[in-house]
Amino acid sequence: MAESPSGSTPEASLRLGPSARPPEARRGRGATANPTSRYDAAREVFQDGDWEADAPGPLRTQVTRERTARIIARNTSPDIPFDRSVNPYRGCEHGCIYCYARPTHAWLGLSPGLDFESRIVAKPDAARILAREIAAPGYRPATIALGTATDPYQPVEREHRITRAVLEVLREARHPVGITTKSDLVLRDLDILAEMAAENLVLVAVSLPTLDPHLARRLDPRAPRPEKRLSAMRRLSEAGVPVMVNVSPIIPGLTDHEIEAILAGARENGASRIGHALLRLPGEVADLVADWFAEHYPERRARAFALLSQARGGRENDPRFGHRFRGEGAYAEMIGQRVRLAGGRLGFAFGRMALNEAAFRKPGAQLALF
Template sequence: MGEGDPGPAARLADRRLAGSTGRPEGRRGRGATANPAGRYEAAEREAFDDGWESDAPAPLRTEVRPERTASVITRNTSPDIPFDRSLNPYRGCEHGCIYCYARPTHAYLGLSPGLDFESRLFTKPDAARLLARELGARGYRPETIALGTATDPYQPIEREHRLTRAVLEVLAEARHPVGLTTKSDLVLRDLDLLAGMAERNLILVAISLPTLDPRLSRRLDPRAPRPDRRLAAMRTLSDAGVPVMVNVSPIIPGLTDHEIEGLLEAARAHGASRIGHALLRLPGEVKDLVADWFAEHYPERRERALALLRQARGGQENDSRFTHRFRGEGPYAEMIGQRVRLAGRRLGYEFGRMALNTEDFRPPGAQLDLF
């Protein structure tokens, strides 16, 4: 059983499947409005109102299960990603961001990219031990590890499981560079580790902030901290000497694109020194989930948002080609990029990832060799 396969019991147990049509199966405090079957399922169920259920559906509980893996560092050779290795201590994400491009990965587990993705979560309890083993392997060469590329390393269950903290302790001991991406001010819990790593130029923390509007944020990423708390986290990190990037991502046409300049000004005032940005992506099942979300929350904006996105995606709603998938192309995408660049230069930002220190690396436990 390889990484990403929690076993047949987890794939088959308690599948709350409903089609993306019919009455939405949304839950209060969740991002997705439905729980459609994954694309690899042999059968699909469709929800409909038979007149017997008039009450709102019961709150959806979060389920957490352990996943045993043989390794935790994932490698990539993508030409448009500025790192070649990443680590995610969790699968699925309770933040429930409706636009999350990682949602389709739950289909590989026999689960739905909809509500299952944000309520049926998997931990990697051996992450720190496996990481230490991989960093200590003969011939390992350090380059920045991206932490939190698919799911947020500081999602709510991190308070209990502390896997991200354990991973950071291994990286700090090894003096290994890491680029950390999160939406959560829980990152401040580990300020002691982050500040120490910053002194050696081993850390960059990126805070994702697609909107400053708290009402919109509750709908876009319902279980992530409010925008003001993310800004406050930027300030605390920066004051402690930890370099901070603001990730203006995703930029959603017709919904958040008007906020670019104001958002960059707010983040700069709170200590962010670098910018990252990406246009909304709709891979796999995310396309229908986002369309349903618009129909539920902003029906009057749905067609305009998708039309603008198609302008930037070669007439389609998603373009997976390297060098195109993050920024798009055409007049609308070029305008977005120009606005980010002009505002960033005016405010004194640096662009993109910073070069981190790889010279001080020492395999975990290497200091014991002195005795």
């Protein structure tokens, strides 16, 4: 399909064709389309609740429950500073168009597009299973990352409170935890977080890819506005909870000019550490992002994808360890240098901090049955 001089196509949908949905059917959502899952058959993972059939009008968020035998996921990636994580939910209502976890919804036979942000799977037994797993003979504590795939404080957490229950188990066991979120709902649990911070058991990372509220409403439509995220940083810091700002993702030609301003704003509001990552486009995310650009910023799409290709060895996505988060080449090196220079000037520390593993105590029999 030929592109116009601006780098966009005249069609509303650049790559996803008939899966694109009209604006009135996806108001308040990030994705423009609901492409078919790449798997032919759905995995049967639900014990109760059924998905409702698609209906005209705005999409409603649907939540179903998953019974799971294990809750701690392990990894051996050299790119990330933790080897275990817990995700209380599958899918994320925040609707961040750039979310690298979108392809995981295909494992459920659902779409990484609109399904990912409107069909959420909750794990109500997460806290009970976590207590059992960390009480197991031979378990050795190390920081658990909470919210690595989907946000543990997405809107459905207000009702389901699974994340809070998980934190209650970790507090009782004095187990270190690193939290990543975009939501000021994290402040609801400030009582637990402040208590854990007093023993160096917690770090909260707040993701902030832009300070522009208009752009944020398009990038992550159901996440709190940038000013609310900054306010959450300040209140966490004032309560003694260490805060990291994640300038992530950095989107070429769209948010990369904001790096220094984001860091300055975060520092003014109490953040003391930095993380950053270049936009990743695994699996279906590439097509979803291309369609999003076609609808919202068609004149910027060509430049964004050209710079990403430059940083990804000529491809849209580079899954190699050591490259997937930061990229390589002149553009990626320039981004890294800007983060280092601005961060150093503002007095930030880089990367995650070491948390206290020595205070851990195995849950007692009563907690293990939580």
